[in-house]
Amino acid sequence: xxxxxxxRMVSERIRDVEINPYEMMLQQLDMVREYTDIPDNxxxxxxxxxxxxxxxxxxxxxxxxxxxxTGYRVQYNSSRGPCKGGIRFHPGVTPEExxxxxxxxxxxxxxxxxxxxxxxxGICCDPSRLSRTELERLTRRYTAMIYPLIGTRRDIPxxxxxxxxxxxxxxxxxxxxxxxxxxxxxxxxxxxxxxxALGRHEATGRGVMFATLGVLQRLGIDVEGxxxxxxxxxxxxxxxxxxxxxxxxxxxxxxxxxGAHHCPSGFDMKQVLAYVSTSPGHLLAGLPHPGTEEISxxxxxTLDVDVLIPAALEAQITARNAGDVxxxxxxxxxxxxxxxxxxxxxxxxxxxxxxxILANAGGVVCSYFEWVxxxxxxxxxxxxxxxxxxxxxxxxxxxxxxxxxxxxxSLRLAAFILGVERVAxxxxxxxxxx
Ligand code: GLU
Numbered sequence: 267x268x269x270x271x272x273x274r275m276v277s278e279r280i281r282d283v284e285i286n287p288y289e290m291m292l293q294q295l296d297m298v299r300e301y302t303d304i305p306d307n308x309x310x311x312x313x314x315x316x317x318x319x320x321x322x323x324x325x326x327x328x329x330x331x332x333x334x335x336t337g338y339r340v341q342y343n344s345s346r347g348p349c350k351g352g353i354r355f356h357p358g359v360t361p362e363e364x365x366x367x368x369x370x371x372x373x374x375x376x377x378x379x380x381x382x383x384x385x386x387x388g389i390c391c392d393p394s395r396l397s398r399t400e401l402e403r404l405t406r407r408y409t410a411m412i413y414p415l416i417g418t419r420r421d422i423p424x425x426x427x428x429x430x431x432x433x434x435x436x437x438x439x440x441x442x443x444x445x446x447x448x449x450x451x452x453x454x455x456x457x458x459x460x461x462x463a464l465g466r467h468e469a470t471g472r473g474v475m476f477a478t479l480g481v482l483q484r485l486g487i488d489v490e491g492x493x494x495x496x497x498x499x500x501x502x503x504x505x506x507x508x509x510x511x512x513x514x515x516x517x518x519x520x521x522x523x524x525g526a527h528h529c530p531s532g533f534d535m536k537q538v539l540a541y542v543s544t545s546p547g548h549l550l551a552g553l554p555h556p557g558t559e560e561i562s563x564x565x566x567x568t569l570d571v572d573v574l575i576p577a578a579l580e581a582q583i584t585a586r587n588a589g590d591v592x593x594x595x596x597x598x599x600x601x602x603x604x605x606x607x608x609x610x611x612x613x614x615x616x617x618x619x620x621x622x623i624l625a626n627a628g629g630v631v632c633s634y635f636e637w638v639x640x641x642x643x644x645x646x647x648x649x650x651x652x653x654x655x656x657x658x659x660x661x662x663x664x665x666x667x668x669x670x671x672x673x674x675x676s677l678r679l680a681a682f683i684l685g686v687e688r689v690a691x692x693x694x695x696x697x698x699x700x
Contacts, residue, residue, distance in 0.1 A: 287366035287580050293606045295369070298682045301673070304690040311693055312686060315365050317341040321411040323389065325404050328397050335404065337389040339412040341421055342368035345692035348419050349385030350375055350630060352426025352455075353408075353433070355401075358579065359388035366580070367426075370601050371630070373685035374623040378662045380634045383689075385421050387412065393428045394547060405433050409440040416441070418451040418641065424633045425455040425501070427579065431467065435460050451640035454633035463636035464648035465655070466629075471505025472652065473628015473659050474599045477620045478510060478573055480663045481595055485618060493571040495519030495593070497526075497563070498578030499550055502599040502626065504539065506575055511535040519561070519569045522578075524551035526566040529558040568592060576603035577626075583608045591617065598622035613676055621678035623685060624659075624666055631658050 292313060299309065323335045338361055341349040351371035354364075364386050372384025389408055393401060415421055425434060434456045441452050450461030458464060465472075482489050492515045496503045499522040507517050516532035527533075527550060537555060542548045567574065567583060568590040576582050577599030583591060588608035596612065596619045598604065604612070604619065612619060632655055639645050670680035 286362055287602055288362040288369075290581070290602060290605055291366040291369045294678070294682060295686065297606070297679060298686050301675070301679065301683050302687055302690070304687065305694075308690045308693055311698075312343070312690060315340050315342045315368055316344060317415070318361065318365065319412060319415055320361065321408065323404060323407050323411060325400060325407065328400060335389055335391050337387065337408045337411065338364040339387040339415050339421070339423075340364045340368040340385060341415065342384040342386075343372045343689055343693075344383035344421075345689055345696060346376060346383050347381040348383060348417070349421040350382035350424070350633065351384055351386040352424045352629075353387040353389075353429050353437075354426040355389050355391050355393045355404075355428040355433075356579075357390060357392045359390040363580070364388045367601055370623055372689060373682060374627050375630060375685075376688040377623050377666065377681050377685035378627045378631055378658055379688070380631060380658070382422075382630070382634065385423075386426070387423055388426075401433070402436055405436040406440045409437045410444060413441065413444055416452060418449060418637070422451070422633070422637060423453045424630070427500070430501070431455055431457045431462060434462075451637050454636040454640075455629075456636070461636075461640050463632060463639055463646070463651060465651035466632045466636055467501070468505050468509075469632030469651075469655060470502045470599070470626055470629030471507075472509060472655065473631065474502060474506040474575060474577070474597055474625055475509040475513065476628065476656055476659045477625040477663060478506075478515075478575070478595070478597045479513060480660060481597070481618060481620050482573070484667060485595065487572055487594070490514035491516055492573060493518050493532075493569075494573045494575060495566055495569045495571045496575045496577055496599075497521050497566055497582060497603075498576065498600060499542065500577070502629075503575065503577035504542065506577060506599055507533075508535050508539060510573075515573070518571060519566045520550065521563060521566045522550050524549040526561045526563050527553055527555070527558050528561045528565070528569065529555060531557050533558075564590075573597060575599050578603070581605055583612070585611065588612050589615075593617060596620070598625045601626065609676070609678060619676065619678060620663075621681045624662055624677070624681045627662065628655055628659060631655055 368386035375382040437453045456462035570592040574593035580602030583604040585607040588611040
């Protein structure tokens with residue numbers, strides 16, 4: 267199909283979705299429809315989460331006051347296996363956002379072909395305002411409240427925005443006290459000492475690096491000296507930056523919530539990482555780096571680079587700024603960073619986008635390895651993890667790339683077709699209960 271036809275068809279469907287991630291996810295899903303033979307009955311199932319839980323979490327602050335926060339756990343689809351997906355602590359968490367993220371987890375696990383469905387959780391809160399003890403109480407109470415839903419063979423949480431191995435350790439510990447059993451496979455992304463997998467901490471960033479190398483090679487762009495801008499310097503962005511710099515790429519733009527920084531000659535990543543390891547809140551603010559200027563977030567997204575890696579939150583590249591993006595390749599480290607409208611604008615301008623459900627799947631693939639190790643009580647060497655991770659992601663990229671070429675479609679559409687068809691097939695083969 268010609269680009270213009272696709273543009274027209276999709277534009278007709280696009281409403282104002284810039285601020286509703288669930289609508290955004292549904293629009294991406296609906297674009298797949300005409301490329302597949304999935305029957306209408308199955309489409310109805312694919313467009314809805316299986317189960318949504320909302321919980322009110324009373325948090326006793328350190329000063330004795332009680333604040334009641336709202337949390338969620340959404341199980342989007344479990345046809346291919348137990349639900350899988352992270353837990354995010356962020357002031358922007360809404361039921362619509364968690365549903366969208368749970369949907370993306372479903373297609374993500376399917377496109378990389380690991381035996382999981384998709385889920386997601388979140389608490390609407392600002393963790394930067396909470397002490398460590400408050401965070402621990404919040405996590406434990408939330409865990410107790412979603413406890414009826416989670417389980418090693420039911421729904422397995424993991425880290426996401428503003429949650430980390432420590433939060434996962436509190437979850438596994440709370441579950442152990444509630445159930446009376448050691449059950450490390452109920453959550454992934456734990457510290458190594460409590461059953462975490464070697465390599466899991468770096469896995470999402472490593473996957474972004476694999477995806478970037480894979481696509482640059484296919485486009486005939488040499489990674490040596492390729493310029494890269496990265497939005498978000500958390501677990502995904504900072505590790506992708508380090509690994510890509512080790513491969514010879516020149517990281518010229520980095521940012522986090524405290525601001526964006528531009529260094530045309532390329533950042534010394536060792537120096538930047540050393541700085542954030544001790545800076546307040548591990549933020550880039552005040553970064554002492556020669557040849558650097560502070561720029562705006564929008565400037566960072568529109569830097570003239572070979573590769574742009576949005577690794578922060580959803581809906582960052584929108585109809586408003588997509589026309590100004592100069593990158594040749596976008597590798598989506600975050601979930602849902604590009605709105606469907608922006609996707610079209612970028613597609614027409616020939617920008618290659620490695621979609622989130624493929625580009626950032628390294629984390630969940632390694633979570634799968636952690637879960638397998640927990641179930642078998644048999645830890646692997648880190649080398650084995652990284653090799654298997656590379657194999658799975660390279661296979662998925664190959665499959666998505668081939669489909670995109672065969673059908674002359676974007677990588678996002680190809681990844682969605684592969685993932686959604688796999689989920690639809692599982693639903694059909696199981697049949698509908700009762
Ligand atoms: N939060 C990560 C993601 O969005 C990892 C999920 C997991 O490991 O289950 O893919």
